[in-house]
Amino acid sequence: MKPGFFIDRPIFSAVLSILIVIVGVIGLFQLPVDQYPQITPPVVKISASYPGASAITVSQAVATPIEQELNGTPGMLYMESSSSNSGGLSITITFDISTDAELAAVDVQNRVKLAESRLPAEVVQNGIKVEKQSASQLMTLALTSEDPRFDEIYLSNFATMNVLDVLKRIPGVGRVSNIGSRYYAMQIWILPDRMANFGLTIKDLQNVLKDQNRESAAGVLGQQPMTGVDITIPITAPGRLSSAEEFEDIVVRANPDGSIIRLRDIARVSLEASSYNTESGLNGENAAILGIFMLPGANAMEVADNVKKAMQEISRDFPEGVEYNIPFDITTYISESIHEVYKTLFEALFLVIMVVFLSLQSWRASLIPLLAVPVSLVGTFGFMLAFGFSLNMLTLLGLVLAIGIVVDDAIVVVEGVERIMEEEGLSPREATGKAMKELTGALVATSLVLGAVFVPVSFLPGITGMLYRQFAITIVVSVLISLVVALTLSPAMCAILLRPSNGKKGYVFRKINEWLALGNNKYIHILQRAIANPRRVVAGFGMALVLIFVLNRVVPSSFLPEEDQGYFKVELALPEGATLERTRKVTDRAIEYIKQHPAVAHVQNVTGSSPRVGTAQSRAELTVILKPWEERKKGNMALEDVMNDIRGEFFKYPEAQVFLSTPPIIPGLGTSGGFELQIEARNGATFENLVAAVDTLLRYAAEDKALAGVSSSLQAEIPQLYFDVDRDKAQLLGIPLADIFSTMKAYTGSVYVNDFNMFNRVYKVYLQAEAPYRMQKENLNMFFVKTAAGDMVPLTALGTPQYTTGPGSIRRFNMFSTAVVNGEAAPGYSSGDAMRAIELLAREHLPDNIGIEWSGLSFQEKKAEGQTGMVMALVFIFVFLFLAALYESWFVPAAVLFSLPIAALGAFLGVWVFGLENDVYFQIGLVTLIGLAAKNAILIIEFAKVEVDKGVDAVTAAISAARARFRPILMTSLAFVLGMLPMVLASGPGSASRHSIGTGIFFGMLVAITVGIVLVPFFFVQIEKVVHKVRKTKKS
Secondary structure: OOOOHHHHOHHHHHHHHHHHHHHHHHHHHHOOEOOOOOOOOOEEEEEEEOOOOOHHHHHHHHHHHHHHHHOOOOOEEEEEEEEEOOOEEEEEEEEOOOOOHHHHHHHHHHHHHHHHHHOOHHHHHHOOEEEEOOOOEEEEEEEEEOOOOOOHHHHHHHHHHHHHHHHHOOOOEEEEEEEOOOOEEEEEEEOHHHHHHOOOOHHHHHHHHHHHOOOOOOOEEOOOOOOOOOOOEEOOOOOOOOOHHHHHOOEEEEOOOOOEEEHHHHEEEEEEEOOOOOEEEEOOEEEEEEEEEEOOOOOHHHHHHHHHHHHHHHHOOOOOOEEEEEEEEHHHHHHHHHHHHHHHHHHHHHHHHHHHHHHHOOHHHHHHHHHHHHHHHHHHHHHHHHOOOOEOHHHHHHHHHHHHHHHHHHHHHHHHHHHHHHHHOOOHHHHHHHHHHHHHHHHHHHHHHHHHHHHHHHOOOHHHHHHHHHHHHHHHHHHHHHHHHHHOHHHHHHHHHOOOOOOOOOHHHHHHHHHHHHHHHHHHHHHHHHHHOHHHHHHHHHHHHHHHHHHHHHOOEOOOOOOOOOEEEEEEEOOOOOOHHHHHHHHHHHHHHHHHOOOEEEEEEEEEEEOOOEEEEEEEEEEEEEOOHHHHOOOOOOHHHHHHHHHHHHOOOOOOEEEEEOOOOOOOOOOOOOEEEEEEEOOOOOHHHHHHHHHHHHHHHHHOOOEEEEEEOOOOOEEEEEEEEOHHHHHHOOOOHHHHHHHHHHHHOOEEEEEEEEOOEEEEEEEEEOHHHHOOHHHHHHOEEEOOOOOEEEHHHOEEEEEEEEOOEEEEEOOEEEEEEEEEEOOOOOHHHHHHHHHHHHHHHOOOOEEEEEOHHHHHHHHHOOHHHHHHHHHHHHHHHHHHHHHOOOOHHHHHHHHHHHHHHHHHHHHHHOOOOEOHHHHHHHHHHHHHHHHHHHHHHHHHHHHHHOOOOHHHHHHHHHHHHHHHHHHHHHHHHHHHHHHHOOOOOOHHHHHHHHHHHHHHHHHHHHHHHHHHHHHHHHHHHHHHHHHHHHHO
16 A cells, blocks of 8 residues: 555545444443443352251251362362351352353252252252352342331332342343341241140141142043043142131141141241341331342443332332332442543543643644544444443543553654654645655554553453453554554645644744753753763663662552442441340441431441351341532541541440441452451361461451451350250150251241242241240240150250350351451551461461461452562563564664663652552553553654664764654653543542552653653663674674
């Protein structure tokens, strides 16, 4: 293709750009919007229940067989389980990010099936649920009513029947859970004394219920083969019972004297909640709360809108007095954050436009780069859609970075054409042709070098690699589109729009030109002095390298910055064994205080549960939802300030320990912000050894300056009643041990018998003793079993009950008994510092049979640790190899590489001074910085290399290259630096990530355009001298 092809065909060039914009606009409207890309590892959760069983029983009888089958599932990173005293078991398996979540769930389901033959029958009868865990909770819905008719049980079931099913069908909704559910059940409250009087046992009652509450097929009259009958008639019979009255009428026993004992004679039957272990509320009032979780890859904003529309429809049929509201909606944070990034994008665009206009000093010239930027940015959306990306914080920040980069190519073209028009007096058409011959090579080289910088980081494994990829591909695509525009549209527009300068400039422009000329002369003067004193410059460069090494150690490292997401969690922990009633009183007091805080909008509570322990009557979890950021700007109302206020108040509560936690930085990675450490009992260590190890670690952690809020969810000493069965006596009387335990369990725990139908749904039937019969140890006297001879014997005659203590919940991690230790970095320390500090304490103070492992976000952070060095090394190697291939020289690229560390020094100094951390965002900024510094260096080296090839000596070539390229480098770099300014000064939601990425680049680029541009020609001269000497020695 001829060099002047696009200059001669301006319409063809315009059509290309228009097509790019159309593709981009289509992409923009179809791209899903989310806070982060899909970077959470797939998690599969298994839930089972063994009502009435202790944590130890659940762990041994249910968890162990299932875990043995699950261990080694392909793609598994780690597996954790929690067995509680309420008989619940929860196992979560976290898979590698590259694992297909659907296949993982199927694989887990098949392995659980293999374990079923070794599980207690009741566990299998209750059902074992295997489900993919949705990474992030999108929103919560609360149904409330002030009408006393609509209590929590009514609201919970009304929500399940009329709201939950509709929401589940909305595209993009993964799971809807009824938090603190009060699902209907037929509760049969037994009177043990009457049972004993009638000589009835639990086994008798279970058999009667199973026999009389069942669906049965009764056959068909007239079934073939048959002749002489005109009609077939299905036979129907009473099936399952459906009301409390029908259950009360069940015949338990018909006596020989004709009398009948019915269920109502020995029990009270009522339609109630299946479980009273937890209760939910909103702002201290009873409420049914639905948690809505999103499917991976769905558009968060779209799903939330559809849920709101569906609720408007559903709520029209609500009974009078029932209302709904949406206390928590993560899309508020997402839209606010993305709105802030858009704001930053437009501020950066405005500043870039300003720099371009002041530099090019003509609206005609400025129009060319200003058209190139939107084409490059908008076009990128089309490619993002093709790559399966979403509009999220990372891709949008990538676009903000791209603004300053994509404007470069167009500025370089315009500046080149104007310089030739001025120096050689050519017409715009001829000047453009000549400039493109000069610049095409450099433009392609610089764009490809930027691509080469981002290629290696895109191949990093795990979550870090995925984070980098979002930025890398977004920036590389926009840069490549910018190159296409610079080679097609920009020259065509230059030939049409540009006019030779008439010499008359405004006062402002004259002043700017004077300063630029002065700056250019000063720059050349400094450069000449540098070339004249190579030893001093090299010594200074060596010191800079040492300083970079020192700063890399001094600047604290972390994974991602903590953000104010508009909510946090509070966990109240009462003494182990406290009842729900006690917990409720403390919870109500806490809610009353939090509600009064001026920054708080809602307080959502689940009493009787905690994310760290699971279902436990002595725990409560509060989700504190703050008012919008706009309303919290004035006064000390940032998330951290509100948390400190509440922490200070709750410190005065003598009856409960209080733990406050921020939400996880990436939704779905861990249960809270901060670190998550697993302390494991290995090599035969007992549970007592584990308890002692945790106590030791917490004691030392409390004294460590780098750590704050370190706590453990280990429930070591819960009051328990131990029933020591006299096995010899039981065998002598012919009483199976299973009868003893099932009787005790049915009366005190709760036994699921079978199902009944109501409202077109299936509900469960449970047996349990009335409350007064299961409150004290002495109540065991009233529980009877039957001997082989048919006599009734009280349980206390077959064993002795005694009070003791034991674990409240048993957690395991990768099949080891474990305790989870949570905490966060103290102010002034990073998460990396905190993790290293607690690791050191564990190494120094824990015995050899206690091991440690990281989980949640900490696992990913540990995996990503120390990658800065590897990333930088890869970037430098790729840039070097690329330039070596471009210049057909092993030496010339060294001049570019030697100039790059200075930019990195500026970045490290910037984040160190501002107290920021070396996190993933900073590293992405560093990679971008290296690419930009290399781009500037190439503009000088390319020019100097051409001069040297013509026979000009290296010093003259370097100085003339520096003089000619000073203005375009300064213009493009200033455009980029000012484009970063809104990121450095960012505030509001999501600002921490913008600070982290912007500060490093801003200061790094400032150093690159003050010191870096001196070092590029300096090292070029030194290397040319070395090459010259090598050639001389070869000749001789």
